[in-house]
Amino acid sequence: MEGKNVHRGSGGKGIPWFGIGFVILVLAGVGLLFTSIPGKISRHLKEILRSAPQAADDAEQETLALQIEQRLRTEYDEKLKAELAALKPTKQPVKPSEPAPPAPVMPQGKVTDVRKLGIGIPFETEVVFSQGQTAVVERKLEDSFTASYQLKLRLPKAAQDISEPGKGHPKLSEILPGLTKMLPDAKISPWYVTLYKNKSERIRRDANALNELLTKHNVFDCNTILHLRSAGGRKVFFMQAEMDVVSDGSDGDRLATMPDSIVNSTHYQPFTSYGWPKRTKTPNPMVAGWEKRIENGTKELKDPATTADRKRWLTDRIAMLRRGISDLKARSYLIAEYDPFIVIPVNLLTDRSDPYAPKVGDYAVVIHAGKAYPCIVGDGGPTFKVGEASLRLAKEINDRASPYSRPVSDLSVSYVVFPGTREPKAGPPDYEAWRQKCHELLQEIGGLGNGYELHAWTDLLPKPPEDGAPPTAE
Numbered sequence: 001m002e003g004k005n006v007h008r009g010s011g012g013k014g015i016p017w018f019g020i021g022f023v024i025l026v027l028a029g030v031g032l033l034f035t036s037i038p039g040k041i042s043r044h045l046k047e048i049l050r051s052a053p054q055a056a057d058d059a060e061q062e063t064l065a066l067q068i069e070q071r072l073r074t075e076y077d078e079k080l081k082a083e084l085a086a087l088k089p090t091k092q093p094v095k096p097s098e099p100a101p102p103a104p105v106m107p108q109g110k111v112t113d114v115r116k117l118g119i120g121i122p123f124e125t126e127v128v129f130s131q132g133q134t135a136v137v138e139r140k141l142e143d144s145f146t147a148s149y150q151l152k153l154r155l156p157k158a159a160q161d162i163s164e165p166g167k168g169h170p171k172l173s174e175i176l177p178g179l180t181k182m183l184p185d186a187k188i189s190p191w192y193v194t195l196y197k198n199k200s201e202r203i204r205r206d207a208n209a210l211n212e213l214l215t216k217h218n219v220f221d222c223n224t225i226l227h228l229r230s231a232g233g234r235k236v237f238f239m240q241a242e243m244d245v246v247s248d249g250s251d252g253d254r255l256a257t258m259p260d261s262i263v264n265s266t267h268y269q270p271f272t273s274y275g276w277p278k279r280t281k282t283p284n285p286m287v288a289g290w291e292k293r294i295e296n297g298t299k300e301l302k303d304p305a306t307t308a309d310r311k312r313w314l315t316d317r318i319a320m321l322r323r324g325i326s327d328l329k330a331r332s333y334l335i336a337e338y339d340p341f342i343v344i345p346v347n348l349l350t351d352r353s354d355p356y357a358p359k360v361g362d363y364a365v366v367i368h369a370g371k372a373y374p375c376i377v378g379d380g381g382p383t384f385k386v387g388e389a390s391l392r393l394a395k396e397i398n399d400r401a402s403p404y405s406r407p408v409s410d411l412s413v414s415y416v417v418f419p420g421t422r423e424p425k426a427g428p429p430d431y432e433a434w435r436q437k438c439h440e441l442l443q444e445i446g447g448l449g450n451g452y453e454l455h456a457w458t459d460l461l462p463k464p465p466e467d468g469a470p471p472t473a474e
Helices: 020-049 058-087 163-168 178-185 190-208 286-302 308-330 391-397 431-444
Strands: 109-116 122-129 222-229 235-246 275-277 331-333 341-345 363-368 371-381 388-390 408-418
Touching: 058 275, 058 308, 058 331, 058 371, 178 222, 190 222, 235 391, 286 308, 308 331, 341 408, 363 391, 363 431, 371 388, 371 391, 371 431, 388 391, 408 431
Parallel strands: 235 388, 341 371
Antiparallel strands: 109 122, 222 235, 235 408, 275 331, 341 388, 363 371, 363 408
C-alpha cells in the first residue's frame, strides 16, 4: 500500500533459493513487528501532546496530531523495511573448488578497531578472546559471552552574552543593535534544557536498544535559546541554530496541481500546523493520492492471503488517511516550496504555561549573513531538534538548498520570534503584511541597524478570494 519531503516495489519471483523455512520465519517476524506499531505510535502521540492541558484551536490541534502520527508511522515503516532488508541473505556465487586451507587457530587476546561512524562520532571496539571450557559448559555460564557499551556525550551550555552568540554571527549586534541592551537581563530559556533533555533521553533509549543514534550534527544543532524583553515590555524568543529544510504543505486554492512524485508519495506531509478554512471549491491535489492509497489498502484487506496482523495495520492506516482527507477537503495550508516560514518543536507550540513559548502563526525574523527575512511560525517539528525552515526560505539563503541539502550547517542562523503576536484569525499568506508587522515588532526592540532592511518576498502564487466571499468554482 505504501511507497518528509519528496523523499517502494517488487517484481514477481518464485520461491527464493534459500528455502521456504526461512520465508516462514521472516513472515512470522513481520507479523510481530506490525503488531506493536500502532501501540507505539499511540504512546508517542500521548507523550508529545500531554503538555497541552488546555487545548488550542480544535482544527489546529487535530492537524498537529495528524502531522505527528504520520511522521511516527513513516519512521516505523522505514525501520521495518531496513530490518527486513537486513534479514534477506545475499546469494553468493559458487566458487571453484580450492585446496583445503590450513587448520584454523583459535583467536586469543584483544582485537581492537577504531572507526568513525556515519553519524559523525568516533567508535572504538575491543573484543577479548580467551580459551574456555567445552561448549556444553560455556553455554550455561552467564559470563561466557558478554558485552558492555559506553557512550560519552558532553551536553553543551547555552550561549548567553553577546560575545558568545557573536561567534556564530559576527554582525549580529550591528543588525540588531537593541540586542546589546536586552542581553544583560536575558534568561536562558528552560526550553533549551528541555531540548537537550529530549536529545539525551532519545540517545539513551536508542543506545540501550542498539538502534541508530542521532547524528553528532543533530545533537549539537542549537547554540542558545534566550528569553529577552525590551524596555517597553516586548517579549522575544531568541534562538541561534543551524537550518534544516522542510518541504511540507498543500493548498488547492493557490496550487491546484502538484507533481505526481509528491501526490503519490507516502512520505510527503500535505499539512502544516498553520492552516485556515478553504476559500474555493478547487480540491486539494493531495486528496487524489491519499484516496488511491485507501483504494490500494482496501484491496489488500480483501486479499485472503493478507495476515490478520497486516489487516489490523491496514485498518489503522486507512482510518488515519480518511481523517487526513477530511481535513484536506476543509482547510488550506502553507506550502514550503512557496511560503517562508520556520518550524518550532511541537511541545513548545502546545504549551500554555510559558508566555515566551512560540505559537503557530507568531511573527518571526530570521537573520543570516547580514540579511533579515520576515516570516511566521508555520509548522511543528520534533521535540529533539531545532533549526528548520521552509524550502522557500532556505533557498533564499542558499540557492543550493533542497529537501536533502540544508542551506546552513553551522550555528549562524538567528531566529527572532515574537511570542503572542499571531493574528486572531489565520488566513492565506500576505507577505507584505507580514513584512510590515515584523518591521513594527523590530522597532519595539530597537529596530534594524543602519544599512539593513527586511527582505521583501515576491508572491509566486495567485491569491484566493477574500474571507467572506462565496467559494469559487474550479
